[in-house]
Amino acid sequence: MSRIVGHLDLDYFYAQVEELEDPALKSKPVLVCVYSGRTEESGVVSTSNYKAREHGVRSGMPIALAKRALAGVDSAFIPMVHSKYELYSDRVMETLRSKVDVLEQTGIDEAFFDVTKLTGGDYGKASALAREIKREILSDEGLTCSIGIGPNKVVAKIASAFNKPDGLTVVREGDVAGFLSEMPADRIYGVGPKTAKILEEKGITTIAGLSKATADSLSSALGRRLAVYLHNAAQGIDDDPVVDRAEATQLSRMITLKHDTNDVEQITRELSPAVRDLQEKLAAKNLFFRNVSAIGISTDLSLHTKSKTLEAPTNDLGVLETEVEELFEALLLEVGDLRRAGVRASDLKDMQDQSSLTEFTG
DNA sequence: GTATGCTTTCGGC
DNA sequence: TTACGGCCGAAAGCATAC
Numbered sequence: 001m002s003r004i005v006g007h008l009d010l011d012y013f014y015a016q017v018e019e020l021e022d023p024a025l026k027s028k029p030v031l032v033c034v035y036s037g038r039t040e041e042s043g044v045v046s047t048s049n050y051k052a053r054e055h056g057v058r059s060g061m062p063i064a065l066a067k068r069a070l071a072g073v074d075s076a077f078i079p080m081v082h083s084k085y086e087l088y089s090d091r092v093m094e095t096l097r098s099k100v101d102v103l104e105q106t107g108i109d110e111a112f113f114d115v116t117k118l119t120g121g122d123y124g125k126a127s128a129l130a131r132e133i134k135r136e137i138l139s140d141e142g143l144t145c146s147i148g149i150g151p152n153k154v155v156a157k158i159a160s161a162f163n164k165p166d167g168l169t170v171v172r173e174g175d176v177a178g179f180l181s182e183m184p185a186d187r188i189y190g191v192g193p194k195t196a197k198i199l200e201e202k203g204i205t206t207i208a209g210l211s212k213a214t215a216d217s218l219s220s221a222l223g224r225r226l227a228v229y230l231h232n233a234a235q236g237i238d239d240d241p242v243v244d245r246a247e248a249t250q251l252s253r254m255i256t257l258k259h260d261t262n263d264v265e266q267i268t269r270e271l272s273p274a275v276r277d278l279q280e281k282l283a284a285k286n287l288f289f290r291n292v293s294a295i296g297i298s299t300d301l302s303l304h305t306k307s308k309t310l311e312a313p314t315n316d317l318g319v320l321e322t323e324v325e326e327l328f329e330a331l332l333l334e335v336g337d338l339r340r341a342g343v344r345a346s347d348l349k350d351m352q353d354q355s356s357l358t359e360f361t362g
Numbered sequence: 363g364t365a366t367g368c369t370t371t372c373g374g375c
Numbered sequence: 376t377t378a379c380g381g382c383c384g385a386a387a388g389c390a391t392a393c
Contacts, residue, residue, distance in 0.1 A: 034380040062379045
């Protein structure tokens with residue numbers, strides 16, 4: 001039986017939550033912002049409602065630029081409170097999980113789901129189920145979402161973005177080619193600005209254009225793997241399964257430094273609360289780490305990292321702090337002043353079932 | 363050649 | 376005129392082992 005896959009996306013999520021908690025916001029542009037703390041308004045827009053987007057506001061835009069776009073317009077600039085959105089997200093995902101065969105959460109506001117067994121491959125049933133899911137999320141949480149249904153993840157994801165907000169788009173197998181053909185190539189997941197530019201240089205701007213290109217002809221510019229994926233995706237072919245993802249594979253924390261600096265002591269001092277927060281998060285999730293990274297963003301916003309794999313997994317704060325300091329010492333020999341700094345723990349091990357540390361400490 | 367492991371960078375939201 | 380976060384997963388690139 002061929003698959004039926006869905007993709008659900010909570011509409012302009014953070015801003016919608018803010019509207020929900022303060023309905024008076026609905027009448028004006030709402031911008032949920034990450035304030036970096038460096039100056040009064042340094043930071044970026046994380047999400048905005050559609051009223052803000054009408055004025056040209058976009059995710060990732062510097063706050064100062066958004067202020068200019070909205071000069072003279074009554075607007076709400078709201079600091080992002082991630083933990084708040086997480087509570088809504090967790091409840092929505094729990095609801096969704098209970099109504100599908102398999103759920104694969106891919107972000108705080110989106111998830112793929114497989115309903116092949118539940119619907120017996122019947123698109124009519126899948127469509128009715130999607131409407132029911134939308135209704136339930138709205139009545140339980142007061143949130144709207146957009147859902148796409150199709151034969152695989154690539155099609156479902158494009159479908160969920162096709163009609164937003166509060167949309168539902170069902171693309172049956174026979175309709176895939178027609179649905180995709182006129183779309184710009186960058187609607188395909190994996191085609192961002194860089195890949196889109198490379199494709200454009202080859203005269204490819206639409207999915208139809210992409211579907212005519214062979215994987216070989218794309219390979220040298222994009223790499224074999226991406227070339228094959230895009231060649232298939234453009235024809236609506238994608239056998240990537242919907243999988244219930246277990247634990248996170250990495251956890252990280254980033255901060256913006258008060259001032260650009262190359263001084264290890266200054267950087268580790270400012271980063272220290274973030275390092276502790278990361279360790280607490282790991283401990284709360286019963287996770288040990290075996291790999292530690294220092295992350296630096298230079299004044300020109302370029303990214304630099306140094307990482308180290310430990311002999312054995314640990315969750316010790318002292319070890320984490322020591323490794324972070326050493327990694328930054330090495331990193332700072334190779335780069336100039338940093339604007340932002342971060343720490344990442346990866347190669348995580350779930351210690352839930354570990355009754356003692358003897359396995360790792362001998 | 364292929365699998366595997368590790369570090370660094372990229373892309374998406 | 377410039378302006379600029381904090382996460383995540385995964386790919387790329389390279390080395391080693393068989």
